Amino acid sequence: MLVSWAAVLGVALVELGMALTPGPNMVHLAARSISQGTRAGLVALSGTAVGFVVYLAAAAFGLAALFAAVPAAFLVVKTAGAVYLGYLAWQMLRPGGRSAFDPAEVAPIRPARLFGMGLVTNLLNPKIALLYAAILPQFIDASKPVWSQFLVLGAVQIVVGVTVNGLVVVSAGRLAGFLRTRPLAMRVQRWVSGTVLAGFAVKLAVERQPAA
Template sequence: MVDAAAAGGIALIELGMVLTPGPNMVYLTSRAIGQGRRAGLVSLAGTGVGFLCYLLMAVAGLSVVFGAVPAAFTVLKLAGAAYLVYLAWGMIRPGGRGLFSPRELDPVSDRRLFGMGLLTNLLNPKIAVMYAALLPQFVSPESGPVWLQLLQLGAVQIVIAVAVNGMIVLGAAKIAGFLFARPRVMLAQRWAAGTLLAGFAVKTALGKGPAPA
């Protein structure tokens, strides 16, 4: 079973990532603002299933791959660190995108909402990096089987992601109006999230490899 420090680390990383603009956040807020809260929540359900798909793939294959080809983890670790730096720069650079810059979307059925939420998540490189390069770094040889630890860490990530996204979807229209009326608050949010992700990028690059399966 994972310890509190590992679970807390994943929770903090996911909190920083879920508050960073990306395909999931842009799609969910756009859908909630353009088609209503229910549409946003149906889309979020699809996104949640996407997280489960990634978690199952991670449990099924990552520990085996990393055990057989140790260099694969190094490559993924550095890729994860580089992507976090990229996300952080996207937040703090002049003209960087904030959380609530939604696109106009045409209304669609619940089935399509769910499917689009699922597909958006499955094609989200930020989530791929989370499961392939970040989760394994919190696995400890003293804490039990790799697959069980990955399940537990993934569960923490999914709970944080769905809960935060759900709250944002429910308050998307009001939050968007509040931030657009207060550019300094929006700028502060961007810098806080960007700085947090940059710190995690350093931790990722310097972290040790995962425990063997």
């Protein structure tokens, strides 16, 4: 078998955990869905999905190899990612912080721009960059065709990521309405999400470079 079920499950669980943790994609998609409707959210999600494919192509053609050739690059990406995730955690945990499901109002925009913003938001998302560049390679078996394994495991990540983000899009309005009428539930959601983000930032900060 080209890719073990353990690797498939591992990537699926990692992506599930990351997708459920509020970050740029969730915040952007939730804001668009709540302010402009589910259809707008789905258009933005299509841009997000294309961003996943771009990362998959880059990884399959040697993004992970960069870290083997330039070890300092891994340290830079890891540090930047940890700082960024820590910043997101602080934005949720600080006094007056906002939940992903209580975003500031955003002005309606055209479908083409919705798609472009979804794409750019995902391409600039450090969580996804780190997933493909530093985490996904840990599930690769060097004794088998690496390129093919990246395609399979990347496809698993995309399916899980798009599914979770799709659920965010279609449920954001209802969930936001539910939470806004229950301030305690909103605070609990914000604190739980912020704590998870902070934990992931710490974990990333102490992460060792994957073996070549």
